[in-house]
Amino acid sequence: MDWKSLEGLLSGANKYSTVFGRIWLSLVFVFRVMVFVVAAERVWSDDQGNFDCNTRQPGCTNVCYNYFFPISHIRLWALQLIFVTCPSFLVVLHVAYREERERKYRAKHGEHMRLYDNTGQKHGGLWWTYLLSLFFKTAMEVGFLYLIHHIYDSFTLPRRVKCGVSPCPNVVDCYVARPTEKTVFTYFMVGGSVACVILNLCEIFYLIAVRAVMLKQQGTVHTSLKRIHSGKKVRDVKI
Template identity: 85%
Template sequence: MDWKSLQDLLSGVNKYSTVFGRIWLSVVFVFRVMVFVVAAERVWSDDQANFDCDTRQPGCKNVCYNYFFPVSHVRLWALQLIFVTCPSFLVVLHVAYREERERKYRVKHGEDARLYDNTGQKHGGLWWTYLLSLFFKTAIELGFLYILHLMYDSFRLPRRVKCGVSPCPNVVDCYVARPTEKTVFTYFMVVASMVCVVLNLCEMFYLISIRLVRLTRQGTVRTSPKRIFSEKMDVM
């Protein structure tokens, strides 16, 4: 995976984001992508090779490992990072659509004509697209956390597991390599994911609050002439 290309693409989204969105992007790359690339992949690199069982029965070790670790943590986190960043591209696509409409409008009506005051300003459909992207990112984060918890019953990796899956001759003890180190990284990634969820919720609350305040002010301005006219009629 080319993480640099992903960072370059998300940097384009950053200029359309709010303060919470910029903090979210920093958390994703500093506390998740960097930790994933620099440390997490190395911790799980020899996971299956160092998974040992108290038997020499051919196939038992591989079957037990696949049973207790159906999906590697590293691959699951890689999928999570890919899916959680994809909704941000909806904003870039919507801005690109606006810019194309703006270009065609100027060709038709002249260079001084403007269809949008700012193609990247979060008004109208772009506001809904941005809010929808936040909803998708939050749902994806929570979904992957649920999958991780469902697969491994908890975020803590045990030192020893008991396996009785065929072709093992009986119930044998199997030992996980470096369980404490892996548990620490698992909790770290889970906490970073929850921080991103909180930032997404804060950003959604911020956008909705700003929108409500703006609509309230517009409603006050629109109704003010009616109030003035009503006051004049009362005086008359």
């Protein structure tokens, strides 16, 4: 997987993000993608080859490994990183759509005319797109955390598992390669995911709070204008 290409694409969405979004992107690439590429893949590179069972029955080791580890942690984390970063592309696409509309509008009405004050400003539909992308990212993070915990029953990898699945002749003991090291990386990745969820929630509340303040200010301005116009009409009548 070419993570550099993904980073290049997300850097375009970074300039439209809030401060929480920029921290989130830094956290994803520094503490999750870098750890995933540099260390985590190597830690799990021998997970199946060094999964040993105390039997020589052909096929027993492979079946037991597939039974206890139906999906590799590495593949789940790769899918998680893809799914939580893809919603940011919706914001980039929406801004590109606005820029194309702006270009056509200027071509039709003249270069001095503007359809948007700022195509990347989070107002109207772009605000909703950005907010929905945050909800989707948060849902994906929580969903994958639940999925990992549900599949493996815990974030801690056991040192030994007992397996009685056919074609094993009886209940055999199987041993996981480097379980402590893998448990440490699992908790590190889970901690990074939880931190990203917290940042997403903070950004959601921040966007809603800023929008509420803006709407309140606009309502106050409209009310003041109405009062001014009403006052002028009363004075005109008296005169």
